[in-house]
Amino acid sequence: MEVQQTYKRSLKLYHLTMLGLGYLAPMIVYGIYGVIASSSNGTEAGAYLAAMLGMMFTAFSYAQMSKEFQVSGSAYTYTRKTIHPNIGFMVGWATMLDYIFIPMVVWLIATCFVQAIWPNLTQTEVVLAFIIVTTAINILGIKVGADVNLVMVGAQLVITAICIFYTIGAIVHGLGEGTLVSLSPFWNSGSSISMVFAGAAVACYSFIGFDAITTFTEEAVNPGKDIPRAIILTCFCGGIIFLIVCYFSHLAHPGTFKEEGNAAAELIAQVAPAVMLTVFNVGLIITQFCSGIATQASGARLMYAMARDGVLPKGIWAKLSTKFNTPYTCILTTAFIGLLALKLDVATSTSFVCFGAFCAFIFTNLSVISHFFIKNNRRSGMDVIYYLISPLIGAVLCTYLIYSLDKNALILGGSWATAGFLWLLYLTKGFKNAPPEMDMGH
Numbered sequence: 244m245e246v247q248q249t250y251k252r253s254l255k256l257y258h259l260t261m262l263g264l265g266y267l268a269p270m271i272v273y274g275i276y277g278v279i280a281s282s283s284n285g286t287e288a289g290a291y292l293a294a295m296l297g298m299m300f301t302a303f304s305y306a307q308m309s310k311e312f313q314v315s316g317s318a319y320t321y322t323r324k325t326i327h328p329n330i331g332f333m334v335g336w337a338t339m340l341d342y343i344f345i346p347m348v349v350w351l352i353a354t355c356f357v358q359a360i361w362p363n364l365t366q367t368e369v370v371l372a373f374i375i376v377t378t379a380i381n382i383l384g385i386k387v388g389a390d391v392n393l394v395m396v397g398a399q400l401v402i403t404a405i406c407i408f409y410t411i412g413a414i415v416h417g418l419g420e421g422t423l424v425s426l427s428p429f430w431n432s433g434s435s436i437s438m439v440f441a442g443a444a445v446a447c448y449s450f451i452g453f454d455a456i457t458t459f460t461e462e463a464v465n466p467g468k469d470i471p472r473a474i475i476l477t478c479f480c481g482g483i484i485f486l487i488v489c490y491f492s493h494l495a496h497p498g499t500f501k502e503e504g505n506a507a508a509e510l511i512a513q514v515a516p517a518v519m520l521t522v523f524n525v526g527l528i529i530t531q532f533c534s535g536i537a538t539q540a541s542g543a544r545l546m547y548a549m550a551r552d553g554v555l556p557k558g559i560w561a562k563l564s565t566k567f568n569t570p571y572t573c574i575l576t577t578a579f580i581g582l583l584a585l586k587l588d589v590a591t592s593t594s595f596v597c598f599g600a601f602c603a604f605i606f607t608n609l610s611v612i613s614h615f616f617i618k619n620n621r622r623s624g625m626d627v628i629y630y631l632i633s634p635l636i637g638a639v640l641c642t643y644l645i646y647s648l649d650k651n652a653l654i655l656g657g658s659w660a661t662a663g664f665l666w667l668l669y670l671t672k673g674f675k676n677a678p679p680e681m682d683m684g685h
Contacts (some may be wrong), residue, residue, distance in 0.1 A: 246661065251568045254462050256469040261393045262459065265537035266452030266609055270530040272485045273406070273523075274352070275445065276492060277506025283442025284435075285497060287328030287489035288428035290442025294480030297443065298450040298629060300637035300659045301604045302478035306471035307629070309457050311614065313466045317342075317457040318603035326606070328678045329667060333608045335549050336663030341451065342458075342542035343594065346535055347598055350374060351584040353531030354573040356455075359524050363662045370584050377535040378578040384567045402526035405519070406511060410491045413514035419495040428493035429572035433531030434530075451483055451600045452534075453477045453540035454607070458548070477680040539581075540548065541571035553679030554670060598656030608638035648658045 254262075276287065283290040308321045318338050324330020329549055350373040357369045414423060423634045430439075456473045460466045492507075495514055500506040511523045549571035550560035615621040622631075624649035648656075 244325050248358045252462055252464050254469075256340045256473055258393070259367045259456050259459060259463060259469055259473035261481070261541075262537050263453050263456045264396050264481060264532045265678060266455045266541065267450065267477065267481040268349075268399070268530045268534040269329045269396070269484045270403055270535070271528050272449060273447065273507035274527060274530075276489065276510070277487070277500050277503035279446055280440075280441050280493070280500065280506060281503055282445050284438040285427070285431055285493065286429060286434050286439050286442060287493050288486055289430055289434070289480065291485045292429065292490050293316070293443035294437055294450065295478075295486065297449060297459050297637070297640045298453070298478055298482070299475075299643065300633050301608060302453055302474050303629075304608045304634045304637055305454050305457060307615070308607060309460060309470040309474065310467055313460050313470070317454055317545060318607045319545065321614075325610040325618070329670045329671065329674065330606070331664055332554055332670075332678045333660065334602060334669050335545070335554070335667070337599045337602035337656070337660060338545060339542075339549075341596050341603060342538070342545045342599070343577055343580060344542075344599075345451075345596045346377070346539040346542060347536070347548075347581045347584045349538055349586070352582055353509060353528060353535070354584075356524055356527040358416045358529065360521065360528075361369065362489040362530055367585055370581070373532065374578050374581045377532070377539055378574055380536055381540050382564065382567060382569055382571050384569055387626045392498055396537070398529050400484075400502055400524060402529075405482065406515070406523065407487060407491055409515040409519065410495045410510070414491065414494050418491075418514065419497055423491075423494065425494060427497060428490045428500055429636055444644055446485070446595060450478060450481060451596065452538070453481065454600075455537065455605060458541040458544040475490075476529045501556075513594050514518045527665050539574060539577050542577045543570050546570070546573040546576065568592035597648055598645065598652050598659075601641045601648075602656075604641040605638050608634035608641065612638075615675065632666055 272291075279287045279290055303316075308325075312320055315331055319331055320334030321331075322334040349371050354366050354369045354374055358364060358366075411423065413419070414421065420427065436601060456470060456477060462472055463469050492510055494508050500509050502509070508520060508523070513522050515523075546555065546560050547563075549555045550557050550573070553561075555561075560570070560573050560576065562572050563569065611630055611634040615626070621629075667678065669676070670676075
């Protein structure tokens with residue numbers, strides 16, 4: 244029997260949590276702050292609080308499933324092992340939209356921040372530079388990527404803290420509402436439940452990525468303990484950062500902005516010295532670079548898991564570097580897909596990502612119900628809350644979110660799903676056979 248090459252276990256809890264935060268990109272809350280302010284009618288913190296509470300239900304489901312199935316593959320693995328292999332394949336196929344295409348979105352957004360400082364650089368030059376550097380780091384090894392990611396997340400947190408410091412100082416000196424204690428960031432006279440949830444639907448996009456931690460299960464030193472903890476910590480810590488930023492940003496600038504896309508820059512220009520605006524833009528570049536490392540690494544590992552199972556061509560993608568122990572062909576594939584950033588805009592590429600992410604969230608929640616509540620008969624006491632009510636709330640919320648996507652997102656997502664269904668028909672010879680699966684000893 245052929246011996247399957249395996250990953251090296253080197254990631255500890257802080258590596259995993261920082262990879263998760265790197266995927267979330269804490270500073271990106273500033274990048275979409277204007278959109279949140281507009282869609283929620285000035286209840287930015289309320290929108291993020293609603294989004295955080297909703298995402299915590301799904302994060303809890305991921306934590307539960309990662310304890311049971313300590314292998315890479317995330318929602319794809321959970322669904323095929325607890326519901327049905329064919330459905331698992333479709334979930335994995337949809338999730339590929341999120342995991343594999345999101346680096347492209349990250350590099351595309353990063354271009355805007357780089358050109359704000361160096362306008363003479365072309366989009367092609369910036370995108371290629373990001374792709375080459377992040378691809379090299381990820382091929383060298385996940386430990387290298389995790390260590391670089393640790394530094395980058397730390398830089399984001401420092402810059403965010405400085406921005407918050409200046410914002411608080413400006414409020415104390417009379418800017419905006421002139422008080423540090425107010426409920427207006429959560430609710431005001433013009434608020435409504437529908438407005439808060441409209442903002443929450445957008446704010447949920449900031450949490451996309453906490454689930455990616457599960458793709459590093461086979462590289463974690465103590466996966467049964469640290470993967471679930473890292474998932475919850477990432478979602479919770481990211482949510483707290485988003486809340487704090489939105490709370491004080493609203494108090495400093497409770498009104499409307501000239502441009503939604505440049506709301507954060509307008510805010511920083513009001514509260515901080517001129518040099519801070521440059522530092523702020525550098526922080527956003529770091530944010531995208533950091534996110535690019537984490538998103539490319541996790542996307543490549545999903546491809547590797549599916550290829551190892553035989554649902555993608557093994558000869559191409561089920562390979563690990565003998566020197567660096569990384570799925571180098573998958574990493575190179577995500578780099579190649581990233582070149583599409585040269586032809587697409589942010590709105591179109593984001594449509595792919597959102598559809599895939601919410602599909603993964605829905606079926607991970609349903610996997611908890613199927614595995615624990617139905618198959619393992621965990622129905623006594625608090626089990627009803629843990630394994631039925633909580634994941635059901637998560638699934639309903641994510642279903643609402645997927646239907647809240649615009650028409651283009653649904654068309655693009657539906658087209659991708661159709662292509663996956665046709666490939667599944669081919670693999671299973673018209674559902675006569677099960678999709679191939681490698682014996683991973685679990």
